Amino acid sequence: MTQMNVLLENxxxxxxxxxxxxxxxxxxxxxxxVIFFSLITISMVLLIIGTMIFKGYHxxxxxxxxxxxxxxxxxxxxxxxxxxIPGGIAxxxxxxxxxxxxxxxxxxxxGVLIGIYLYENRKKRYAGIIRDITDVLQGVPSIVIGxxxxxxxxxxxxxxxxxxxxxxxxSIMMLPLIVRSTExxxxxxxxxxxxxxIALGTPYYKVVWRVLIPTSFTGLMTGILLAISRILGETAxxxxxxxxxxxINWNIVKPGAAVPLLIWQFYNDPNMVDLIWSSTLFLMxxxxxxxxxxxxxxxxxxx
Amino acid sequence: MNAKKxxxxxxxxxxxxxxxxxxxxPETINMTEPSIISIENLSIAYDKDKLAVKDVTATxxxxxxxxxxxxxxxxxxxxxxxxxxxxxxxxxxxxTGEIKLFDESIYDMSTIQLRRKIGMVFQRPNPFPTxxxxxxxxxxxxxxxIHLKRSDxxxxxxxxxxxxxxxxxxxxxxxxxxxxxxxxxxxxLCIARALAFKPDVILLDEPTSALDPIATAKxxxxxxxxxxxxxxxxxxHNMSQAARISDNSMYMYLGELIEYDSTTNIFTNPKNNSTQxxxxxxxx
Numbered sequence: 001m002t003q004m005n006v007l008l009e010n011x012x013x014x015x016x017x018x019x020x021x022x023x024x025x026x027x028x029x030x031x032x033x034v035i036f037f038s039l040i041t042i043s044m045v046l047l048i049i050g051t052m053i054f055k056g057y058h059x060x061x062x063x064x065x066x067x068x069x070x071x072x073x074x075x076x077x078x079x080x081x082x083x084x085i086p087g088g089i090a091x092x093x094x095x096x097x098x099x100x101x102x103x104x105x106x107x108x109x110x111g112v113l114i115g116i117y118l119y120e121n122r123k124k125r126y127a128g129i130i131r132d133i134t135d136v137l138q139g140v141p142s143i144v145i146g147x148x149x150x151x152x153x154x155x156x157x158x159x160x161x162x163x164x165x166x167x168x169x170x171s172i173m174m175l176p177l178i179v180r181s182t183e184x185x186x187x188x189x190x191x192x193x194x195x196x197x198i199a200l201g202t203p204y205y206k207v208v209w210r211v212l213i214p215t216s217f218t219g220l221m222t223g224i225l226l227a228i229s230r231i232l233g234e235t236a237x238x239x240x241x242x243x244x245x246x247x248i249n250w251n252i253v254k255p256g257a258a259v260p261l262l263i264w265q266f267y268n269d270p271n272m273v274d275l276i277w278s279s280t281l282f283l284m285x286x287x288x289x290x291x292x293x294x295x296x297x298x299x300x301x302x303x
Numbered sequence: 304m305n306a307k308k309x310x311x312x313x314x315x316x317x318x319x320x321x322x323x324x325x326x327x328x329p330e331t332i333n334m335t336e337p338s339i340i341s342i343e344n345l346s347i348a349y350d351k352d353k354l355a356v357k358d359v360t361a362t363x364x365x366x367x368x369x370x371x372x373x374x375x376x377x378x379x380x381x382x383x384x385x386x387x388x389x390x391x392x393x394x395x396x397x398x399t400g401e402i403k404l405f406d407e408s409i410y411d412m413s414t415i416q417l418r419r420k421i422g423m424v425f426q427r428p429n430p431f432p433t434x435x436x437x438x439x440x441x442x443x444x445x446x447x448x449i450h451l452k453r454s455d456x457x458x459x460x461x462x463x464x465x466x467x468x469x470x471x472x473x474x475x476x477x478x479x480x481x482x483x484x485x486x487x488x489x490x491x492l493c494i495a496r497a498l499a500f501k502p503d504v505i506l507l508d509e510p511t512s513a514l515d516p517i518a519t520a521k522x523x524x525x526x527x528x529x530x531x532x533x534x535x536x537x538x539x540h541n542m543s544q545a546a547r548i549s550d551n552s553m554y555m556y557l558g559e560l561i562e563y564d565s566t567t568n569i570f571t572n573p574k575n576n577s578t579q580x581x582x583x584x585x586x587x
Contacts, residue, residue, distance in 0.1 A: 215433050
């Protein structure tokens with residue numbers, strides 16, 4: 001018996017240092033791989049933002065937010081005399097905000113109500129079908145949504161490219177995001193809170209309206225902000241629906257501009273290249289702010 | 304098994320009530336005291352063939368603390384939640400039998416009427432996180448759209464919070480959200496929320512299981528004080544808690560009401576072997 005113990009002891013003595021060595025090497029390798037790849041990812045983001053700031057900052061001035069873009073000739077004259085390109089992207093900014101606001105007005109009530117339905121009827125077959133369809137909708141390529149909205153709205157409702165058609169396309173893109181985020185944030189509410197309200201004799205619609213929605217409000221807001229920042233950069237569906245407009249337009253049935261559409265237009269015009277960078281910088285900054293806002297709100301949630 | 308038969312024993316009455324446990328004199332539930340809730344042949348099933356509560360018949364006494372005890376999964380919480388029809392929230396639960404409050408079937412009342420008369424406090428403190436302490440107390444009125452004058456509201460909040468001895472601790476922060484309260488304070492706030500409706504009965508589902516001993520002692524003292532004006536039904540897995548504060552006790556096992564008697568009797572002279580095994584700590 002004692003011999004056996006001694007043998008085991010010796011084996012351990014030989015075994016442990018070897019074993020630890022292997023572990024440490026593996027750990028070091030893995031750690032350096034993780035650091036290496038995460039650094040690459042971070043530097044990508046930093047490079048993108050840096051390039052945009054470096055190339056775009058000098059075009060950002062007061063006129064950039066208040067004026068519409070110049071025509072090719074004006075831009076060419078300004079460039080050849082070494083001045084900044086005059087004008088700005090006011091039509092794109094107003095058009096984007098207009099369409100995003102309209103899309104939100106359409107998508108948020110639908111999305112939140114469907115989300116509540118899915119949360120309340122988790123196990124019903126119909127709810128399962130809706131959930132699957134929502135997932136499919138999220139996977140539909142944005143150009144396909146643009147085409148469909150072109151067929152439905154542009155051709156049959158507004159009889160031409162319009163801000164309304166653009167908003168409908170964007171709202172379809174927002175819908176699945178809002179539905180799922182609503183459902184997920186409602187799921188995080190403990191059942192006991194719902195039961196507390198029920199035990200006070202509260203009718204069910206009031207439980208939803210006065211307890212569930214206020215409690216999950218931060219979650220809902222986060223989802224909505226992320227959905228908005230997602231559709232702000234959408235270009236493809238807008239090409240087929242809102243088309244673009246050189247002037248500021250508030251008429252809902254007429255074509256409207258959007259920042260990503262303008263970027264595409266500037267890209268196609270060699271004289272306007274400088275405006276691309278300032279427009280991207282603006283778009284990126286806006287989306288970044290929305291994302292940070294969403295993160296800030298999410299960090300404040302109570303549970 | 305049949306609790307009613309054992310309960311009826313009018314010869315042993317009030318005088319024995321205050322005698323200490325060591326004297327070991329049997330005492331049964333006093334049938335001359337008015338009763339408030341009568342449960343008749345109540346069965347509750349979560350699945351079709353699996354009964355969680357089997358054919359329970361019992362009468363709960365007014366202004367008494369009735370403790371329901373038993374091992375986990377014996378149906379005590381299920382029984383409690385049937386009394387204010389919480390099971391209707393979950394369509395897969397089926398209930399048969401009858402529960403009467405003051406001789407009126409609870410199934411004939413509207414849920415708002417019923418739940419105004421029978422308040423409930425849950426295992427974990429669950430104040431509404433989006434409401435202030437003040438709004439939490441009068442949440443029942445707010446959520447039901449009952450409008451009160453400002454002076455009435457203030458009075459309800461003050462008396463309810465005083466009843467649960469929370470008033471002095473929160474009177475300067477009534478309009479703040481209750482996040483900073485301790486677990487015990489939150490649970491007392493939840494009791495105040497139930498009291499604000501001036502119910503006849505308060506159901507408590509293991510109200511102290513998430514609390515430390517000091518907070519537990521406070522709530523137990525509170526329940527003894529509240530007994531004067533309210534009828535209290537308490538589910539507990541803590542036998543010593545039942546022994547400390549309850550007047551009558553039910554012992555449930557596997558969905559059946561095995562024994563229902565005065566607490567003194569249950570703890571000193573249990574009639575059923577299963578009860579005896581449970582209270583002596585042999586299982587459960």
